[in-house]
Amino acid sequence: MKIFMGLVFAGWIALWSVKAWRDWWPVWLPKLNDHTNSTYFGSQVLGSIYRHLHAQTGYKDSHSSYLVAWKRPVLVRGPQGVVSGIELTFAVMWKIQTAIVGFYCSLAGHLCFAFLFFPITRISSLLPLIGLTSDSSIKYHIWLGHIVMVLFTAHGVGYFVYWASTNQLVKLIKWSKTHIANVPGELALLAGFALWATTLPRIRRRKFELFYYTHQLYIAFVFFYALHVGMSTICQILPGVYLFMVDRYLRFLQSRTKVQLVSARLLPSEGIELNFSKRLRYNPLSTIFINVPSVSGLQWHPFTISSNSNLEPQTLSVIIKKEGSWTQKLYRMLSSNDALNVSVEGPYSPISANFLSYKSLVMISGGSGITPFISIIREFIHQSNTHNIATPNLVLICAFKNSRDLTMLDLLLPVGGNISDLSRLNLRIEAYITRENEAPGDNDQPMIRTICPKHDPSQAPIVAVLGPNSWFYLAMIISSSFIAFLLLLGITQRFYIYPIDKNTGKVYSRSTMTVLQLLFMCVCIIIACTIPFLKVKRENLKEAKQIKALDVLTPTTSPSSWYHCSDKELESLPQESLVKATNVHYGRRPNLKMILLAMEDKDVGVMASGPAGMRHKVAAVCSSGIADNLHFESISFSW
Template sequence: MAMKYRCTLVVLKLSMSMLLAALACIWTVRLTRSWKRSWHEAEDRASTTVFSDSVLAVASLAYVYLHLTSKTDQESRKRQSILMTNLTNPITVMKRSIGIVSTAELLIATLFIIFLAWTYYSNVSSSFKMMTPYKSLKLNKWQLKMMYVGVRIGSLSEACLVLLFLPILRGMAVFRVFGVQFEASVRYHVWIGNLIILLSLLHGTIVMFIWGVKKSLLKEIVKWQSVGRVNIAGAMALTTGLIIWITSLPQIRRKQFQLFYLTHHLYIFFILFFLIHAGDKHFYLVFAGVLLFAVDKLLRIVQSRGTTSPISASILPNRALKLTLLKHPCMSYTPTSIIFVKVPIVSKFQWHPFSITSSSNMDNSELSILIKSHGQWTTGLFNLLNSVIDTGSSDHLKGIQIAVEGPYGPATVEYRRYKSLVLISGGSGISPFLSILQDIASRNGDMNKNPIKVQLIYVVKKVEDLSMLAVISPLLLENLKMKLFVTQENSPPVTAEKILQDLSLQIKTIASNKASSKGALSMPEGLLWKASITAVSFAVFLASLIILSYVFLHQESKSSSKKKKKDPSWIGDLFALCSLTIAASCCAMATMISRWKRTVSEGQQVPHRQSVCHENTSAKVQGTERHEIEFGIRPNLVEMLDEIEFGTEEEEVGIFVCGPASMNESVASFCIANRQCRKKDQRKQKCNFNVHFINFSL
């Protein structure tokens, strides 16, 4: 059976590679003279499918591939992970706005920039040779060239728009097939979004400058042509994009998250204005990403329609919350997974991501998250739960309704392929590592699937922040060594055991009866369902487009005996928009029916637990004589990693980092220097470091 899965995976890999290669070839050669001379007419006729079917087919195959990957043996996944790790290891640390760049990222970015340069050169050179004058404007030669320069820059933003939505797919994240998770791929969306705004701004500025020179700026902007590009829609798309971009700047997003969140939903109008401005033929170039995002968004809405209430809540000394939610026993997730949470009583619109701190192997009916109070939304939730705990009534806890999306996590568990593990975190960055430690604890009897040595380096500002560790203190294993750093406090010598026990005594907890809790978290749709729904959505879109065109255009042409005029552009735009809406709605309805049937058949039943309100007590932390704690200093991560000696020279050490940018950059710089020394044989290396970065925040 394992051999059958491996053969199927090879076939899927080849199929996806061939489809992507074919798509890349089409995008590249469509700009050549030979293509325009021989295939341009065929491209126009097949514009609905030629640029979309390959992307959607790859997405469907990717979901099937990820489904089968979870069923293959650990050695197969390990070989694949080693290849992906070599490509994703950092090779350079750039300025803070870009961050750490891996080999794969640098290679893909370089190829994409070359593609954009080739696209621009081909389009501009072709336009300069034709030099077709504008009928509405009497432009001289330099003005005409400037106009073409501006127009062709717009085609570059169109090429970027093809990729804009793919990195932010959550449930239908296609990047998982490359080992890239949603929280890591968000920065690709940011890069592409910045590039789109820059190119669109250049495009609009140059074109409007030429209009201004001819003193017809207002006349041209408000012009709504029946056939061709609609200028006013382009201006509205640019304005909408600028509003989204400005409110996405870190200075605004961090202080006014709700403003950022609400204005980001203007993407609907941005796509609509782009469709009207560019026309349906150009919309089909970017259609695949738009359809996948629309289906993904609707599936997430369907999942989050139901709400649940916490079965327990804890207040930690550092103003952090631990929430435990009831989940369906069949819902499983990998360590470092995240969920998105909305608490309507705090905000009806805001969704916030949090790392899951529990393990589905440890408890199949509960899911826990940690929330640090440091923003308006988290502070509001903290004050709400603090007042509930002070009342001591579990009925008030049941009255807090929570909507959840997810969980979203890696397809494979990377840490299990290492015998030696180093976890480096700062502040709230400990959250994803708690799930790793929980998972290790749940597999303590099977050392073939566990690291032999685990070292945790945890940096906090104040002693109270160490209470994040006290949540799992009973599970600290004998093979775990902790090095704790408290940077902003000085203290007399004290053991880690004493600190964690004291902090555990300060944790306040309230719990309710599981049986009285409103609903358990339901499982998200499986990968095979997502593969099917992707193919079905495209089929429904094509069918809707064909039917609408036949009913409204074909019948009109039959009833008209005169020579038929060219149809207005807005008709094709309207058909594309209606077909997209029908396809996405059908998928949402099918998912709702499927979830309803599954809920009825499962008849979710969970065990009971008596309501209790108590002060949390701690268990003895095992092996604390090996744990170290330092006050008033910051760790020298480069020096600490340089001193690590695990096993033999050939042994690989997994380094997982979750913390602020400065911490990530220090670890990345060390790993880059480590690999360079191995290549030059300047010194004997005891181990090879493979680093994995987990995003500190989204």
């Protein structure tokens, strides 16, 4: 029985040892699965049988047993005290497995790292192939980031424990010129820890600048990671990193231009509508990133575009609700009519417009979540008034905290619009005021103020970073820069590195080679992106001069003259408020389940935008199976 138990246990240990060999997974394991159908006996079962027979027979082990040699002390003065032979054997086996676990954690983390940058590449032709946008895929980047850091942390801890238990801590400061360099790996892990710690939702939302600053450590993380594993291993994750680098540099080029803010509408709820001059086209539900250097030089905030490219061919609008310190400072600056320099990145359009295909469309919003639906309603206004197209039945369910927020409904119409523009729409608006039990008096009705900031000649309209042929230019940038990168690698390897290796008999430093290859990659991307960007910018300047010359010849009542507002603050023009055409419910929240189940059309689109709890409730109703005609789409901007 002892011999049988020993053989089974030895086979089990041998199985773990063999798994560390490189041929186990690709060669041996498939053959074992094809030619065997075995099971492993548990040592616990055999041990129980042995102990039962031992107790029944009263057998006693002899001191001359071969196990006596294993029980003798092997280490006496070590840090672990007196250690027997069998204890030392188990300790060595455990240490080897610790190193193996650390190794396989690095492989798994490397695989996740390969996909980490795809979700945050905003100008991407790959994400639409699987039905995603950069906004909707941010959550995948967050998930992958957490997994990568957990696995890389386990990798580092595993090797640290192994080195500490085998008295090899000196390897912590080892920087090999030809193999894995440990010091860069440790520096990469430290940068990752600092980056990881500030991604917690509470820190990210309350200390956004701290989150943004530390998130730039991804540059150090990638750089030291490349030095740690070498460029040959980095090539396995290169597609995601390379595409992100192209996208990031294009965004940098676009953000250098200051855009023209032609007007702003200040709401009584202290919300803001910013109206920019633009010369481009975009789809409803598009997003844009905005930076105001006088408020914060580094903060970039994403906003859903509320204007419609067809209905408002010369302006682009975003709505900002006053919540944090950034929006509060922006509101104060606009109220004092200070000149603002604004930079943008985008816009980034969604992959499709499914809302156009439904028979009925229910839009449910909470607070500033109404913003995406403004662009949708304006699109239907354009279709009904311009193309005379029948639009679906529209139901807008919006919840606000107090009655002052109701003025956001007036933003359903663009600047200069009239409520008659909605006459052809079958639109029903149900507004719910959750913190007030009755309507305010007529004298308390707030007004919207329209402000025209000072005009700066250096500011320009918003244009696409690569012009109207952006996808063609992007394809040319990626292909040309990568081909140039490969040519530089080949030339450097043949005429610089190879002669050094051949003539000196020494292996060229892998870290130096990695730095050179990263430098070549950056130079190729910069040149390939800058050339088409400058070409498009020159064409835009030429077009702007032509438009300016045309404005001089046209009457002042032309639409373009609206951009040159006088330097004063105006009260909004008297018009029939959209709030008066709305069913307002005070002191309660909407019964979402009852509203949705009451929709009888065959094909009903349900869109929810706002707090996570509200979106979850809507999704639960649509996925319950009670009503098969409901098709849910979530809009989230609170990542």
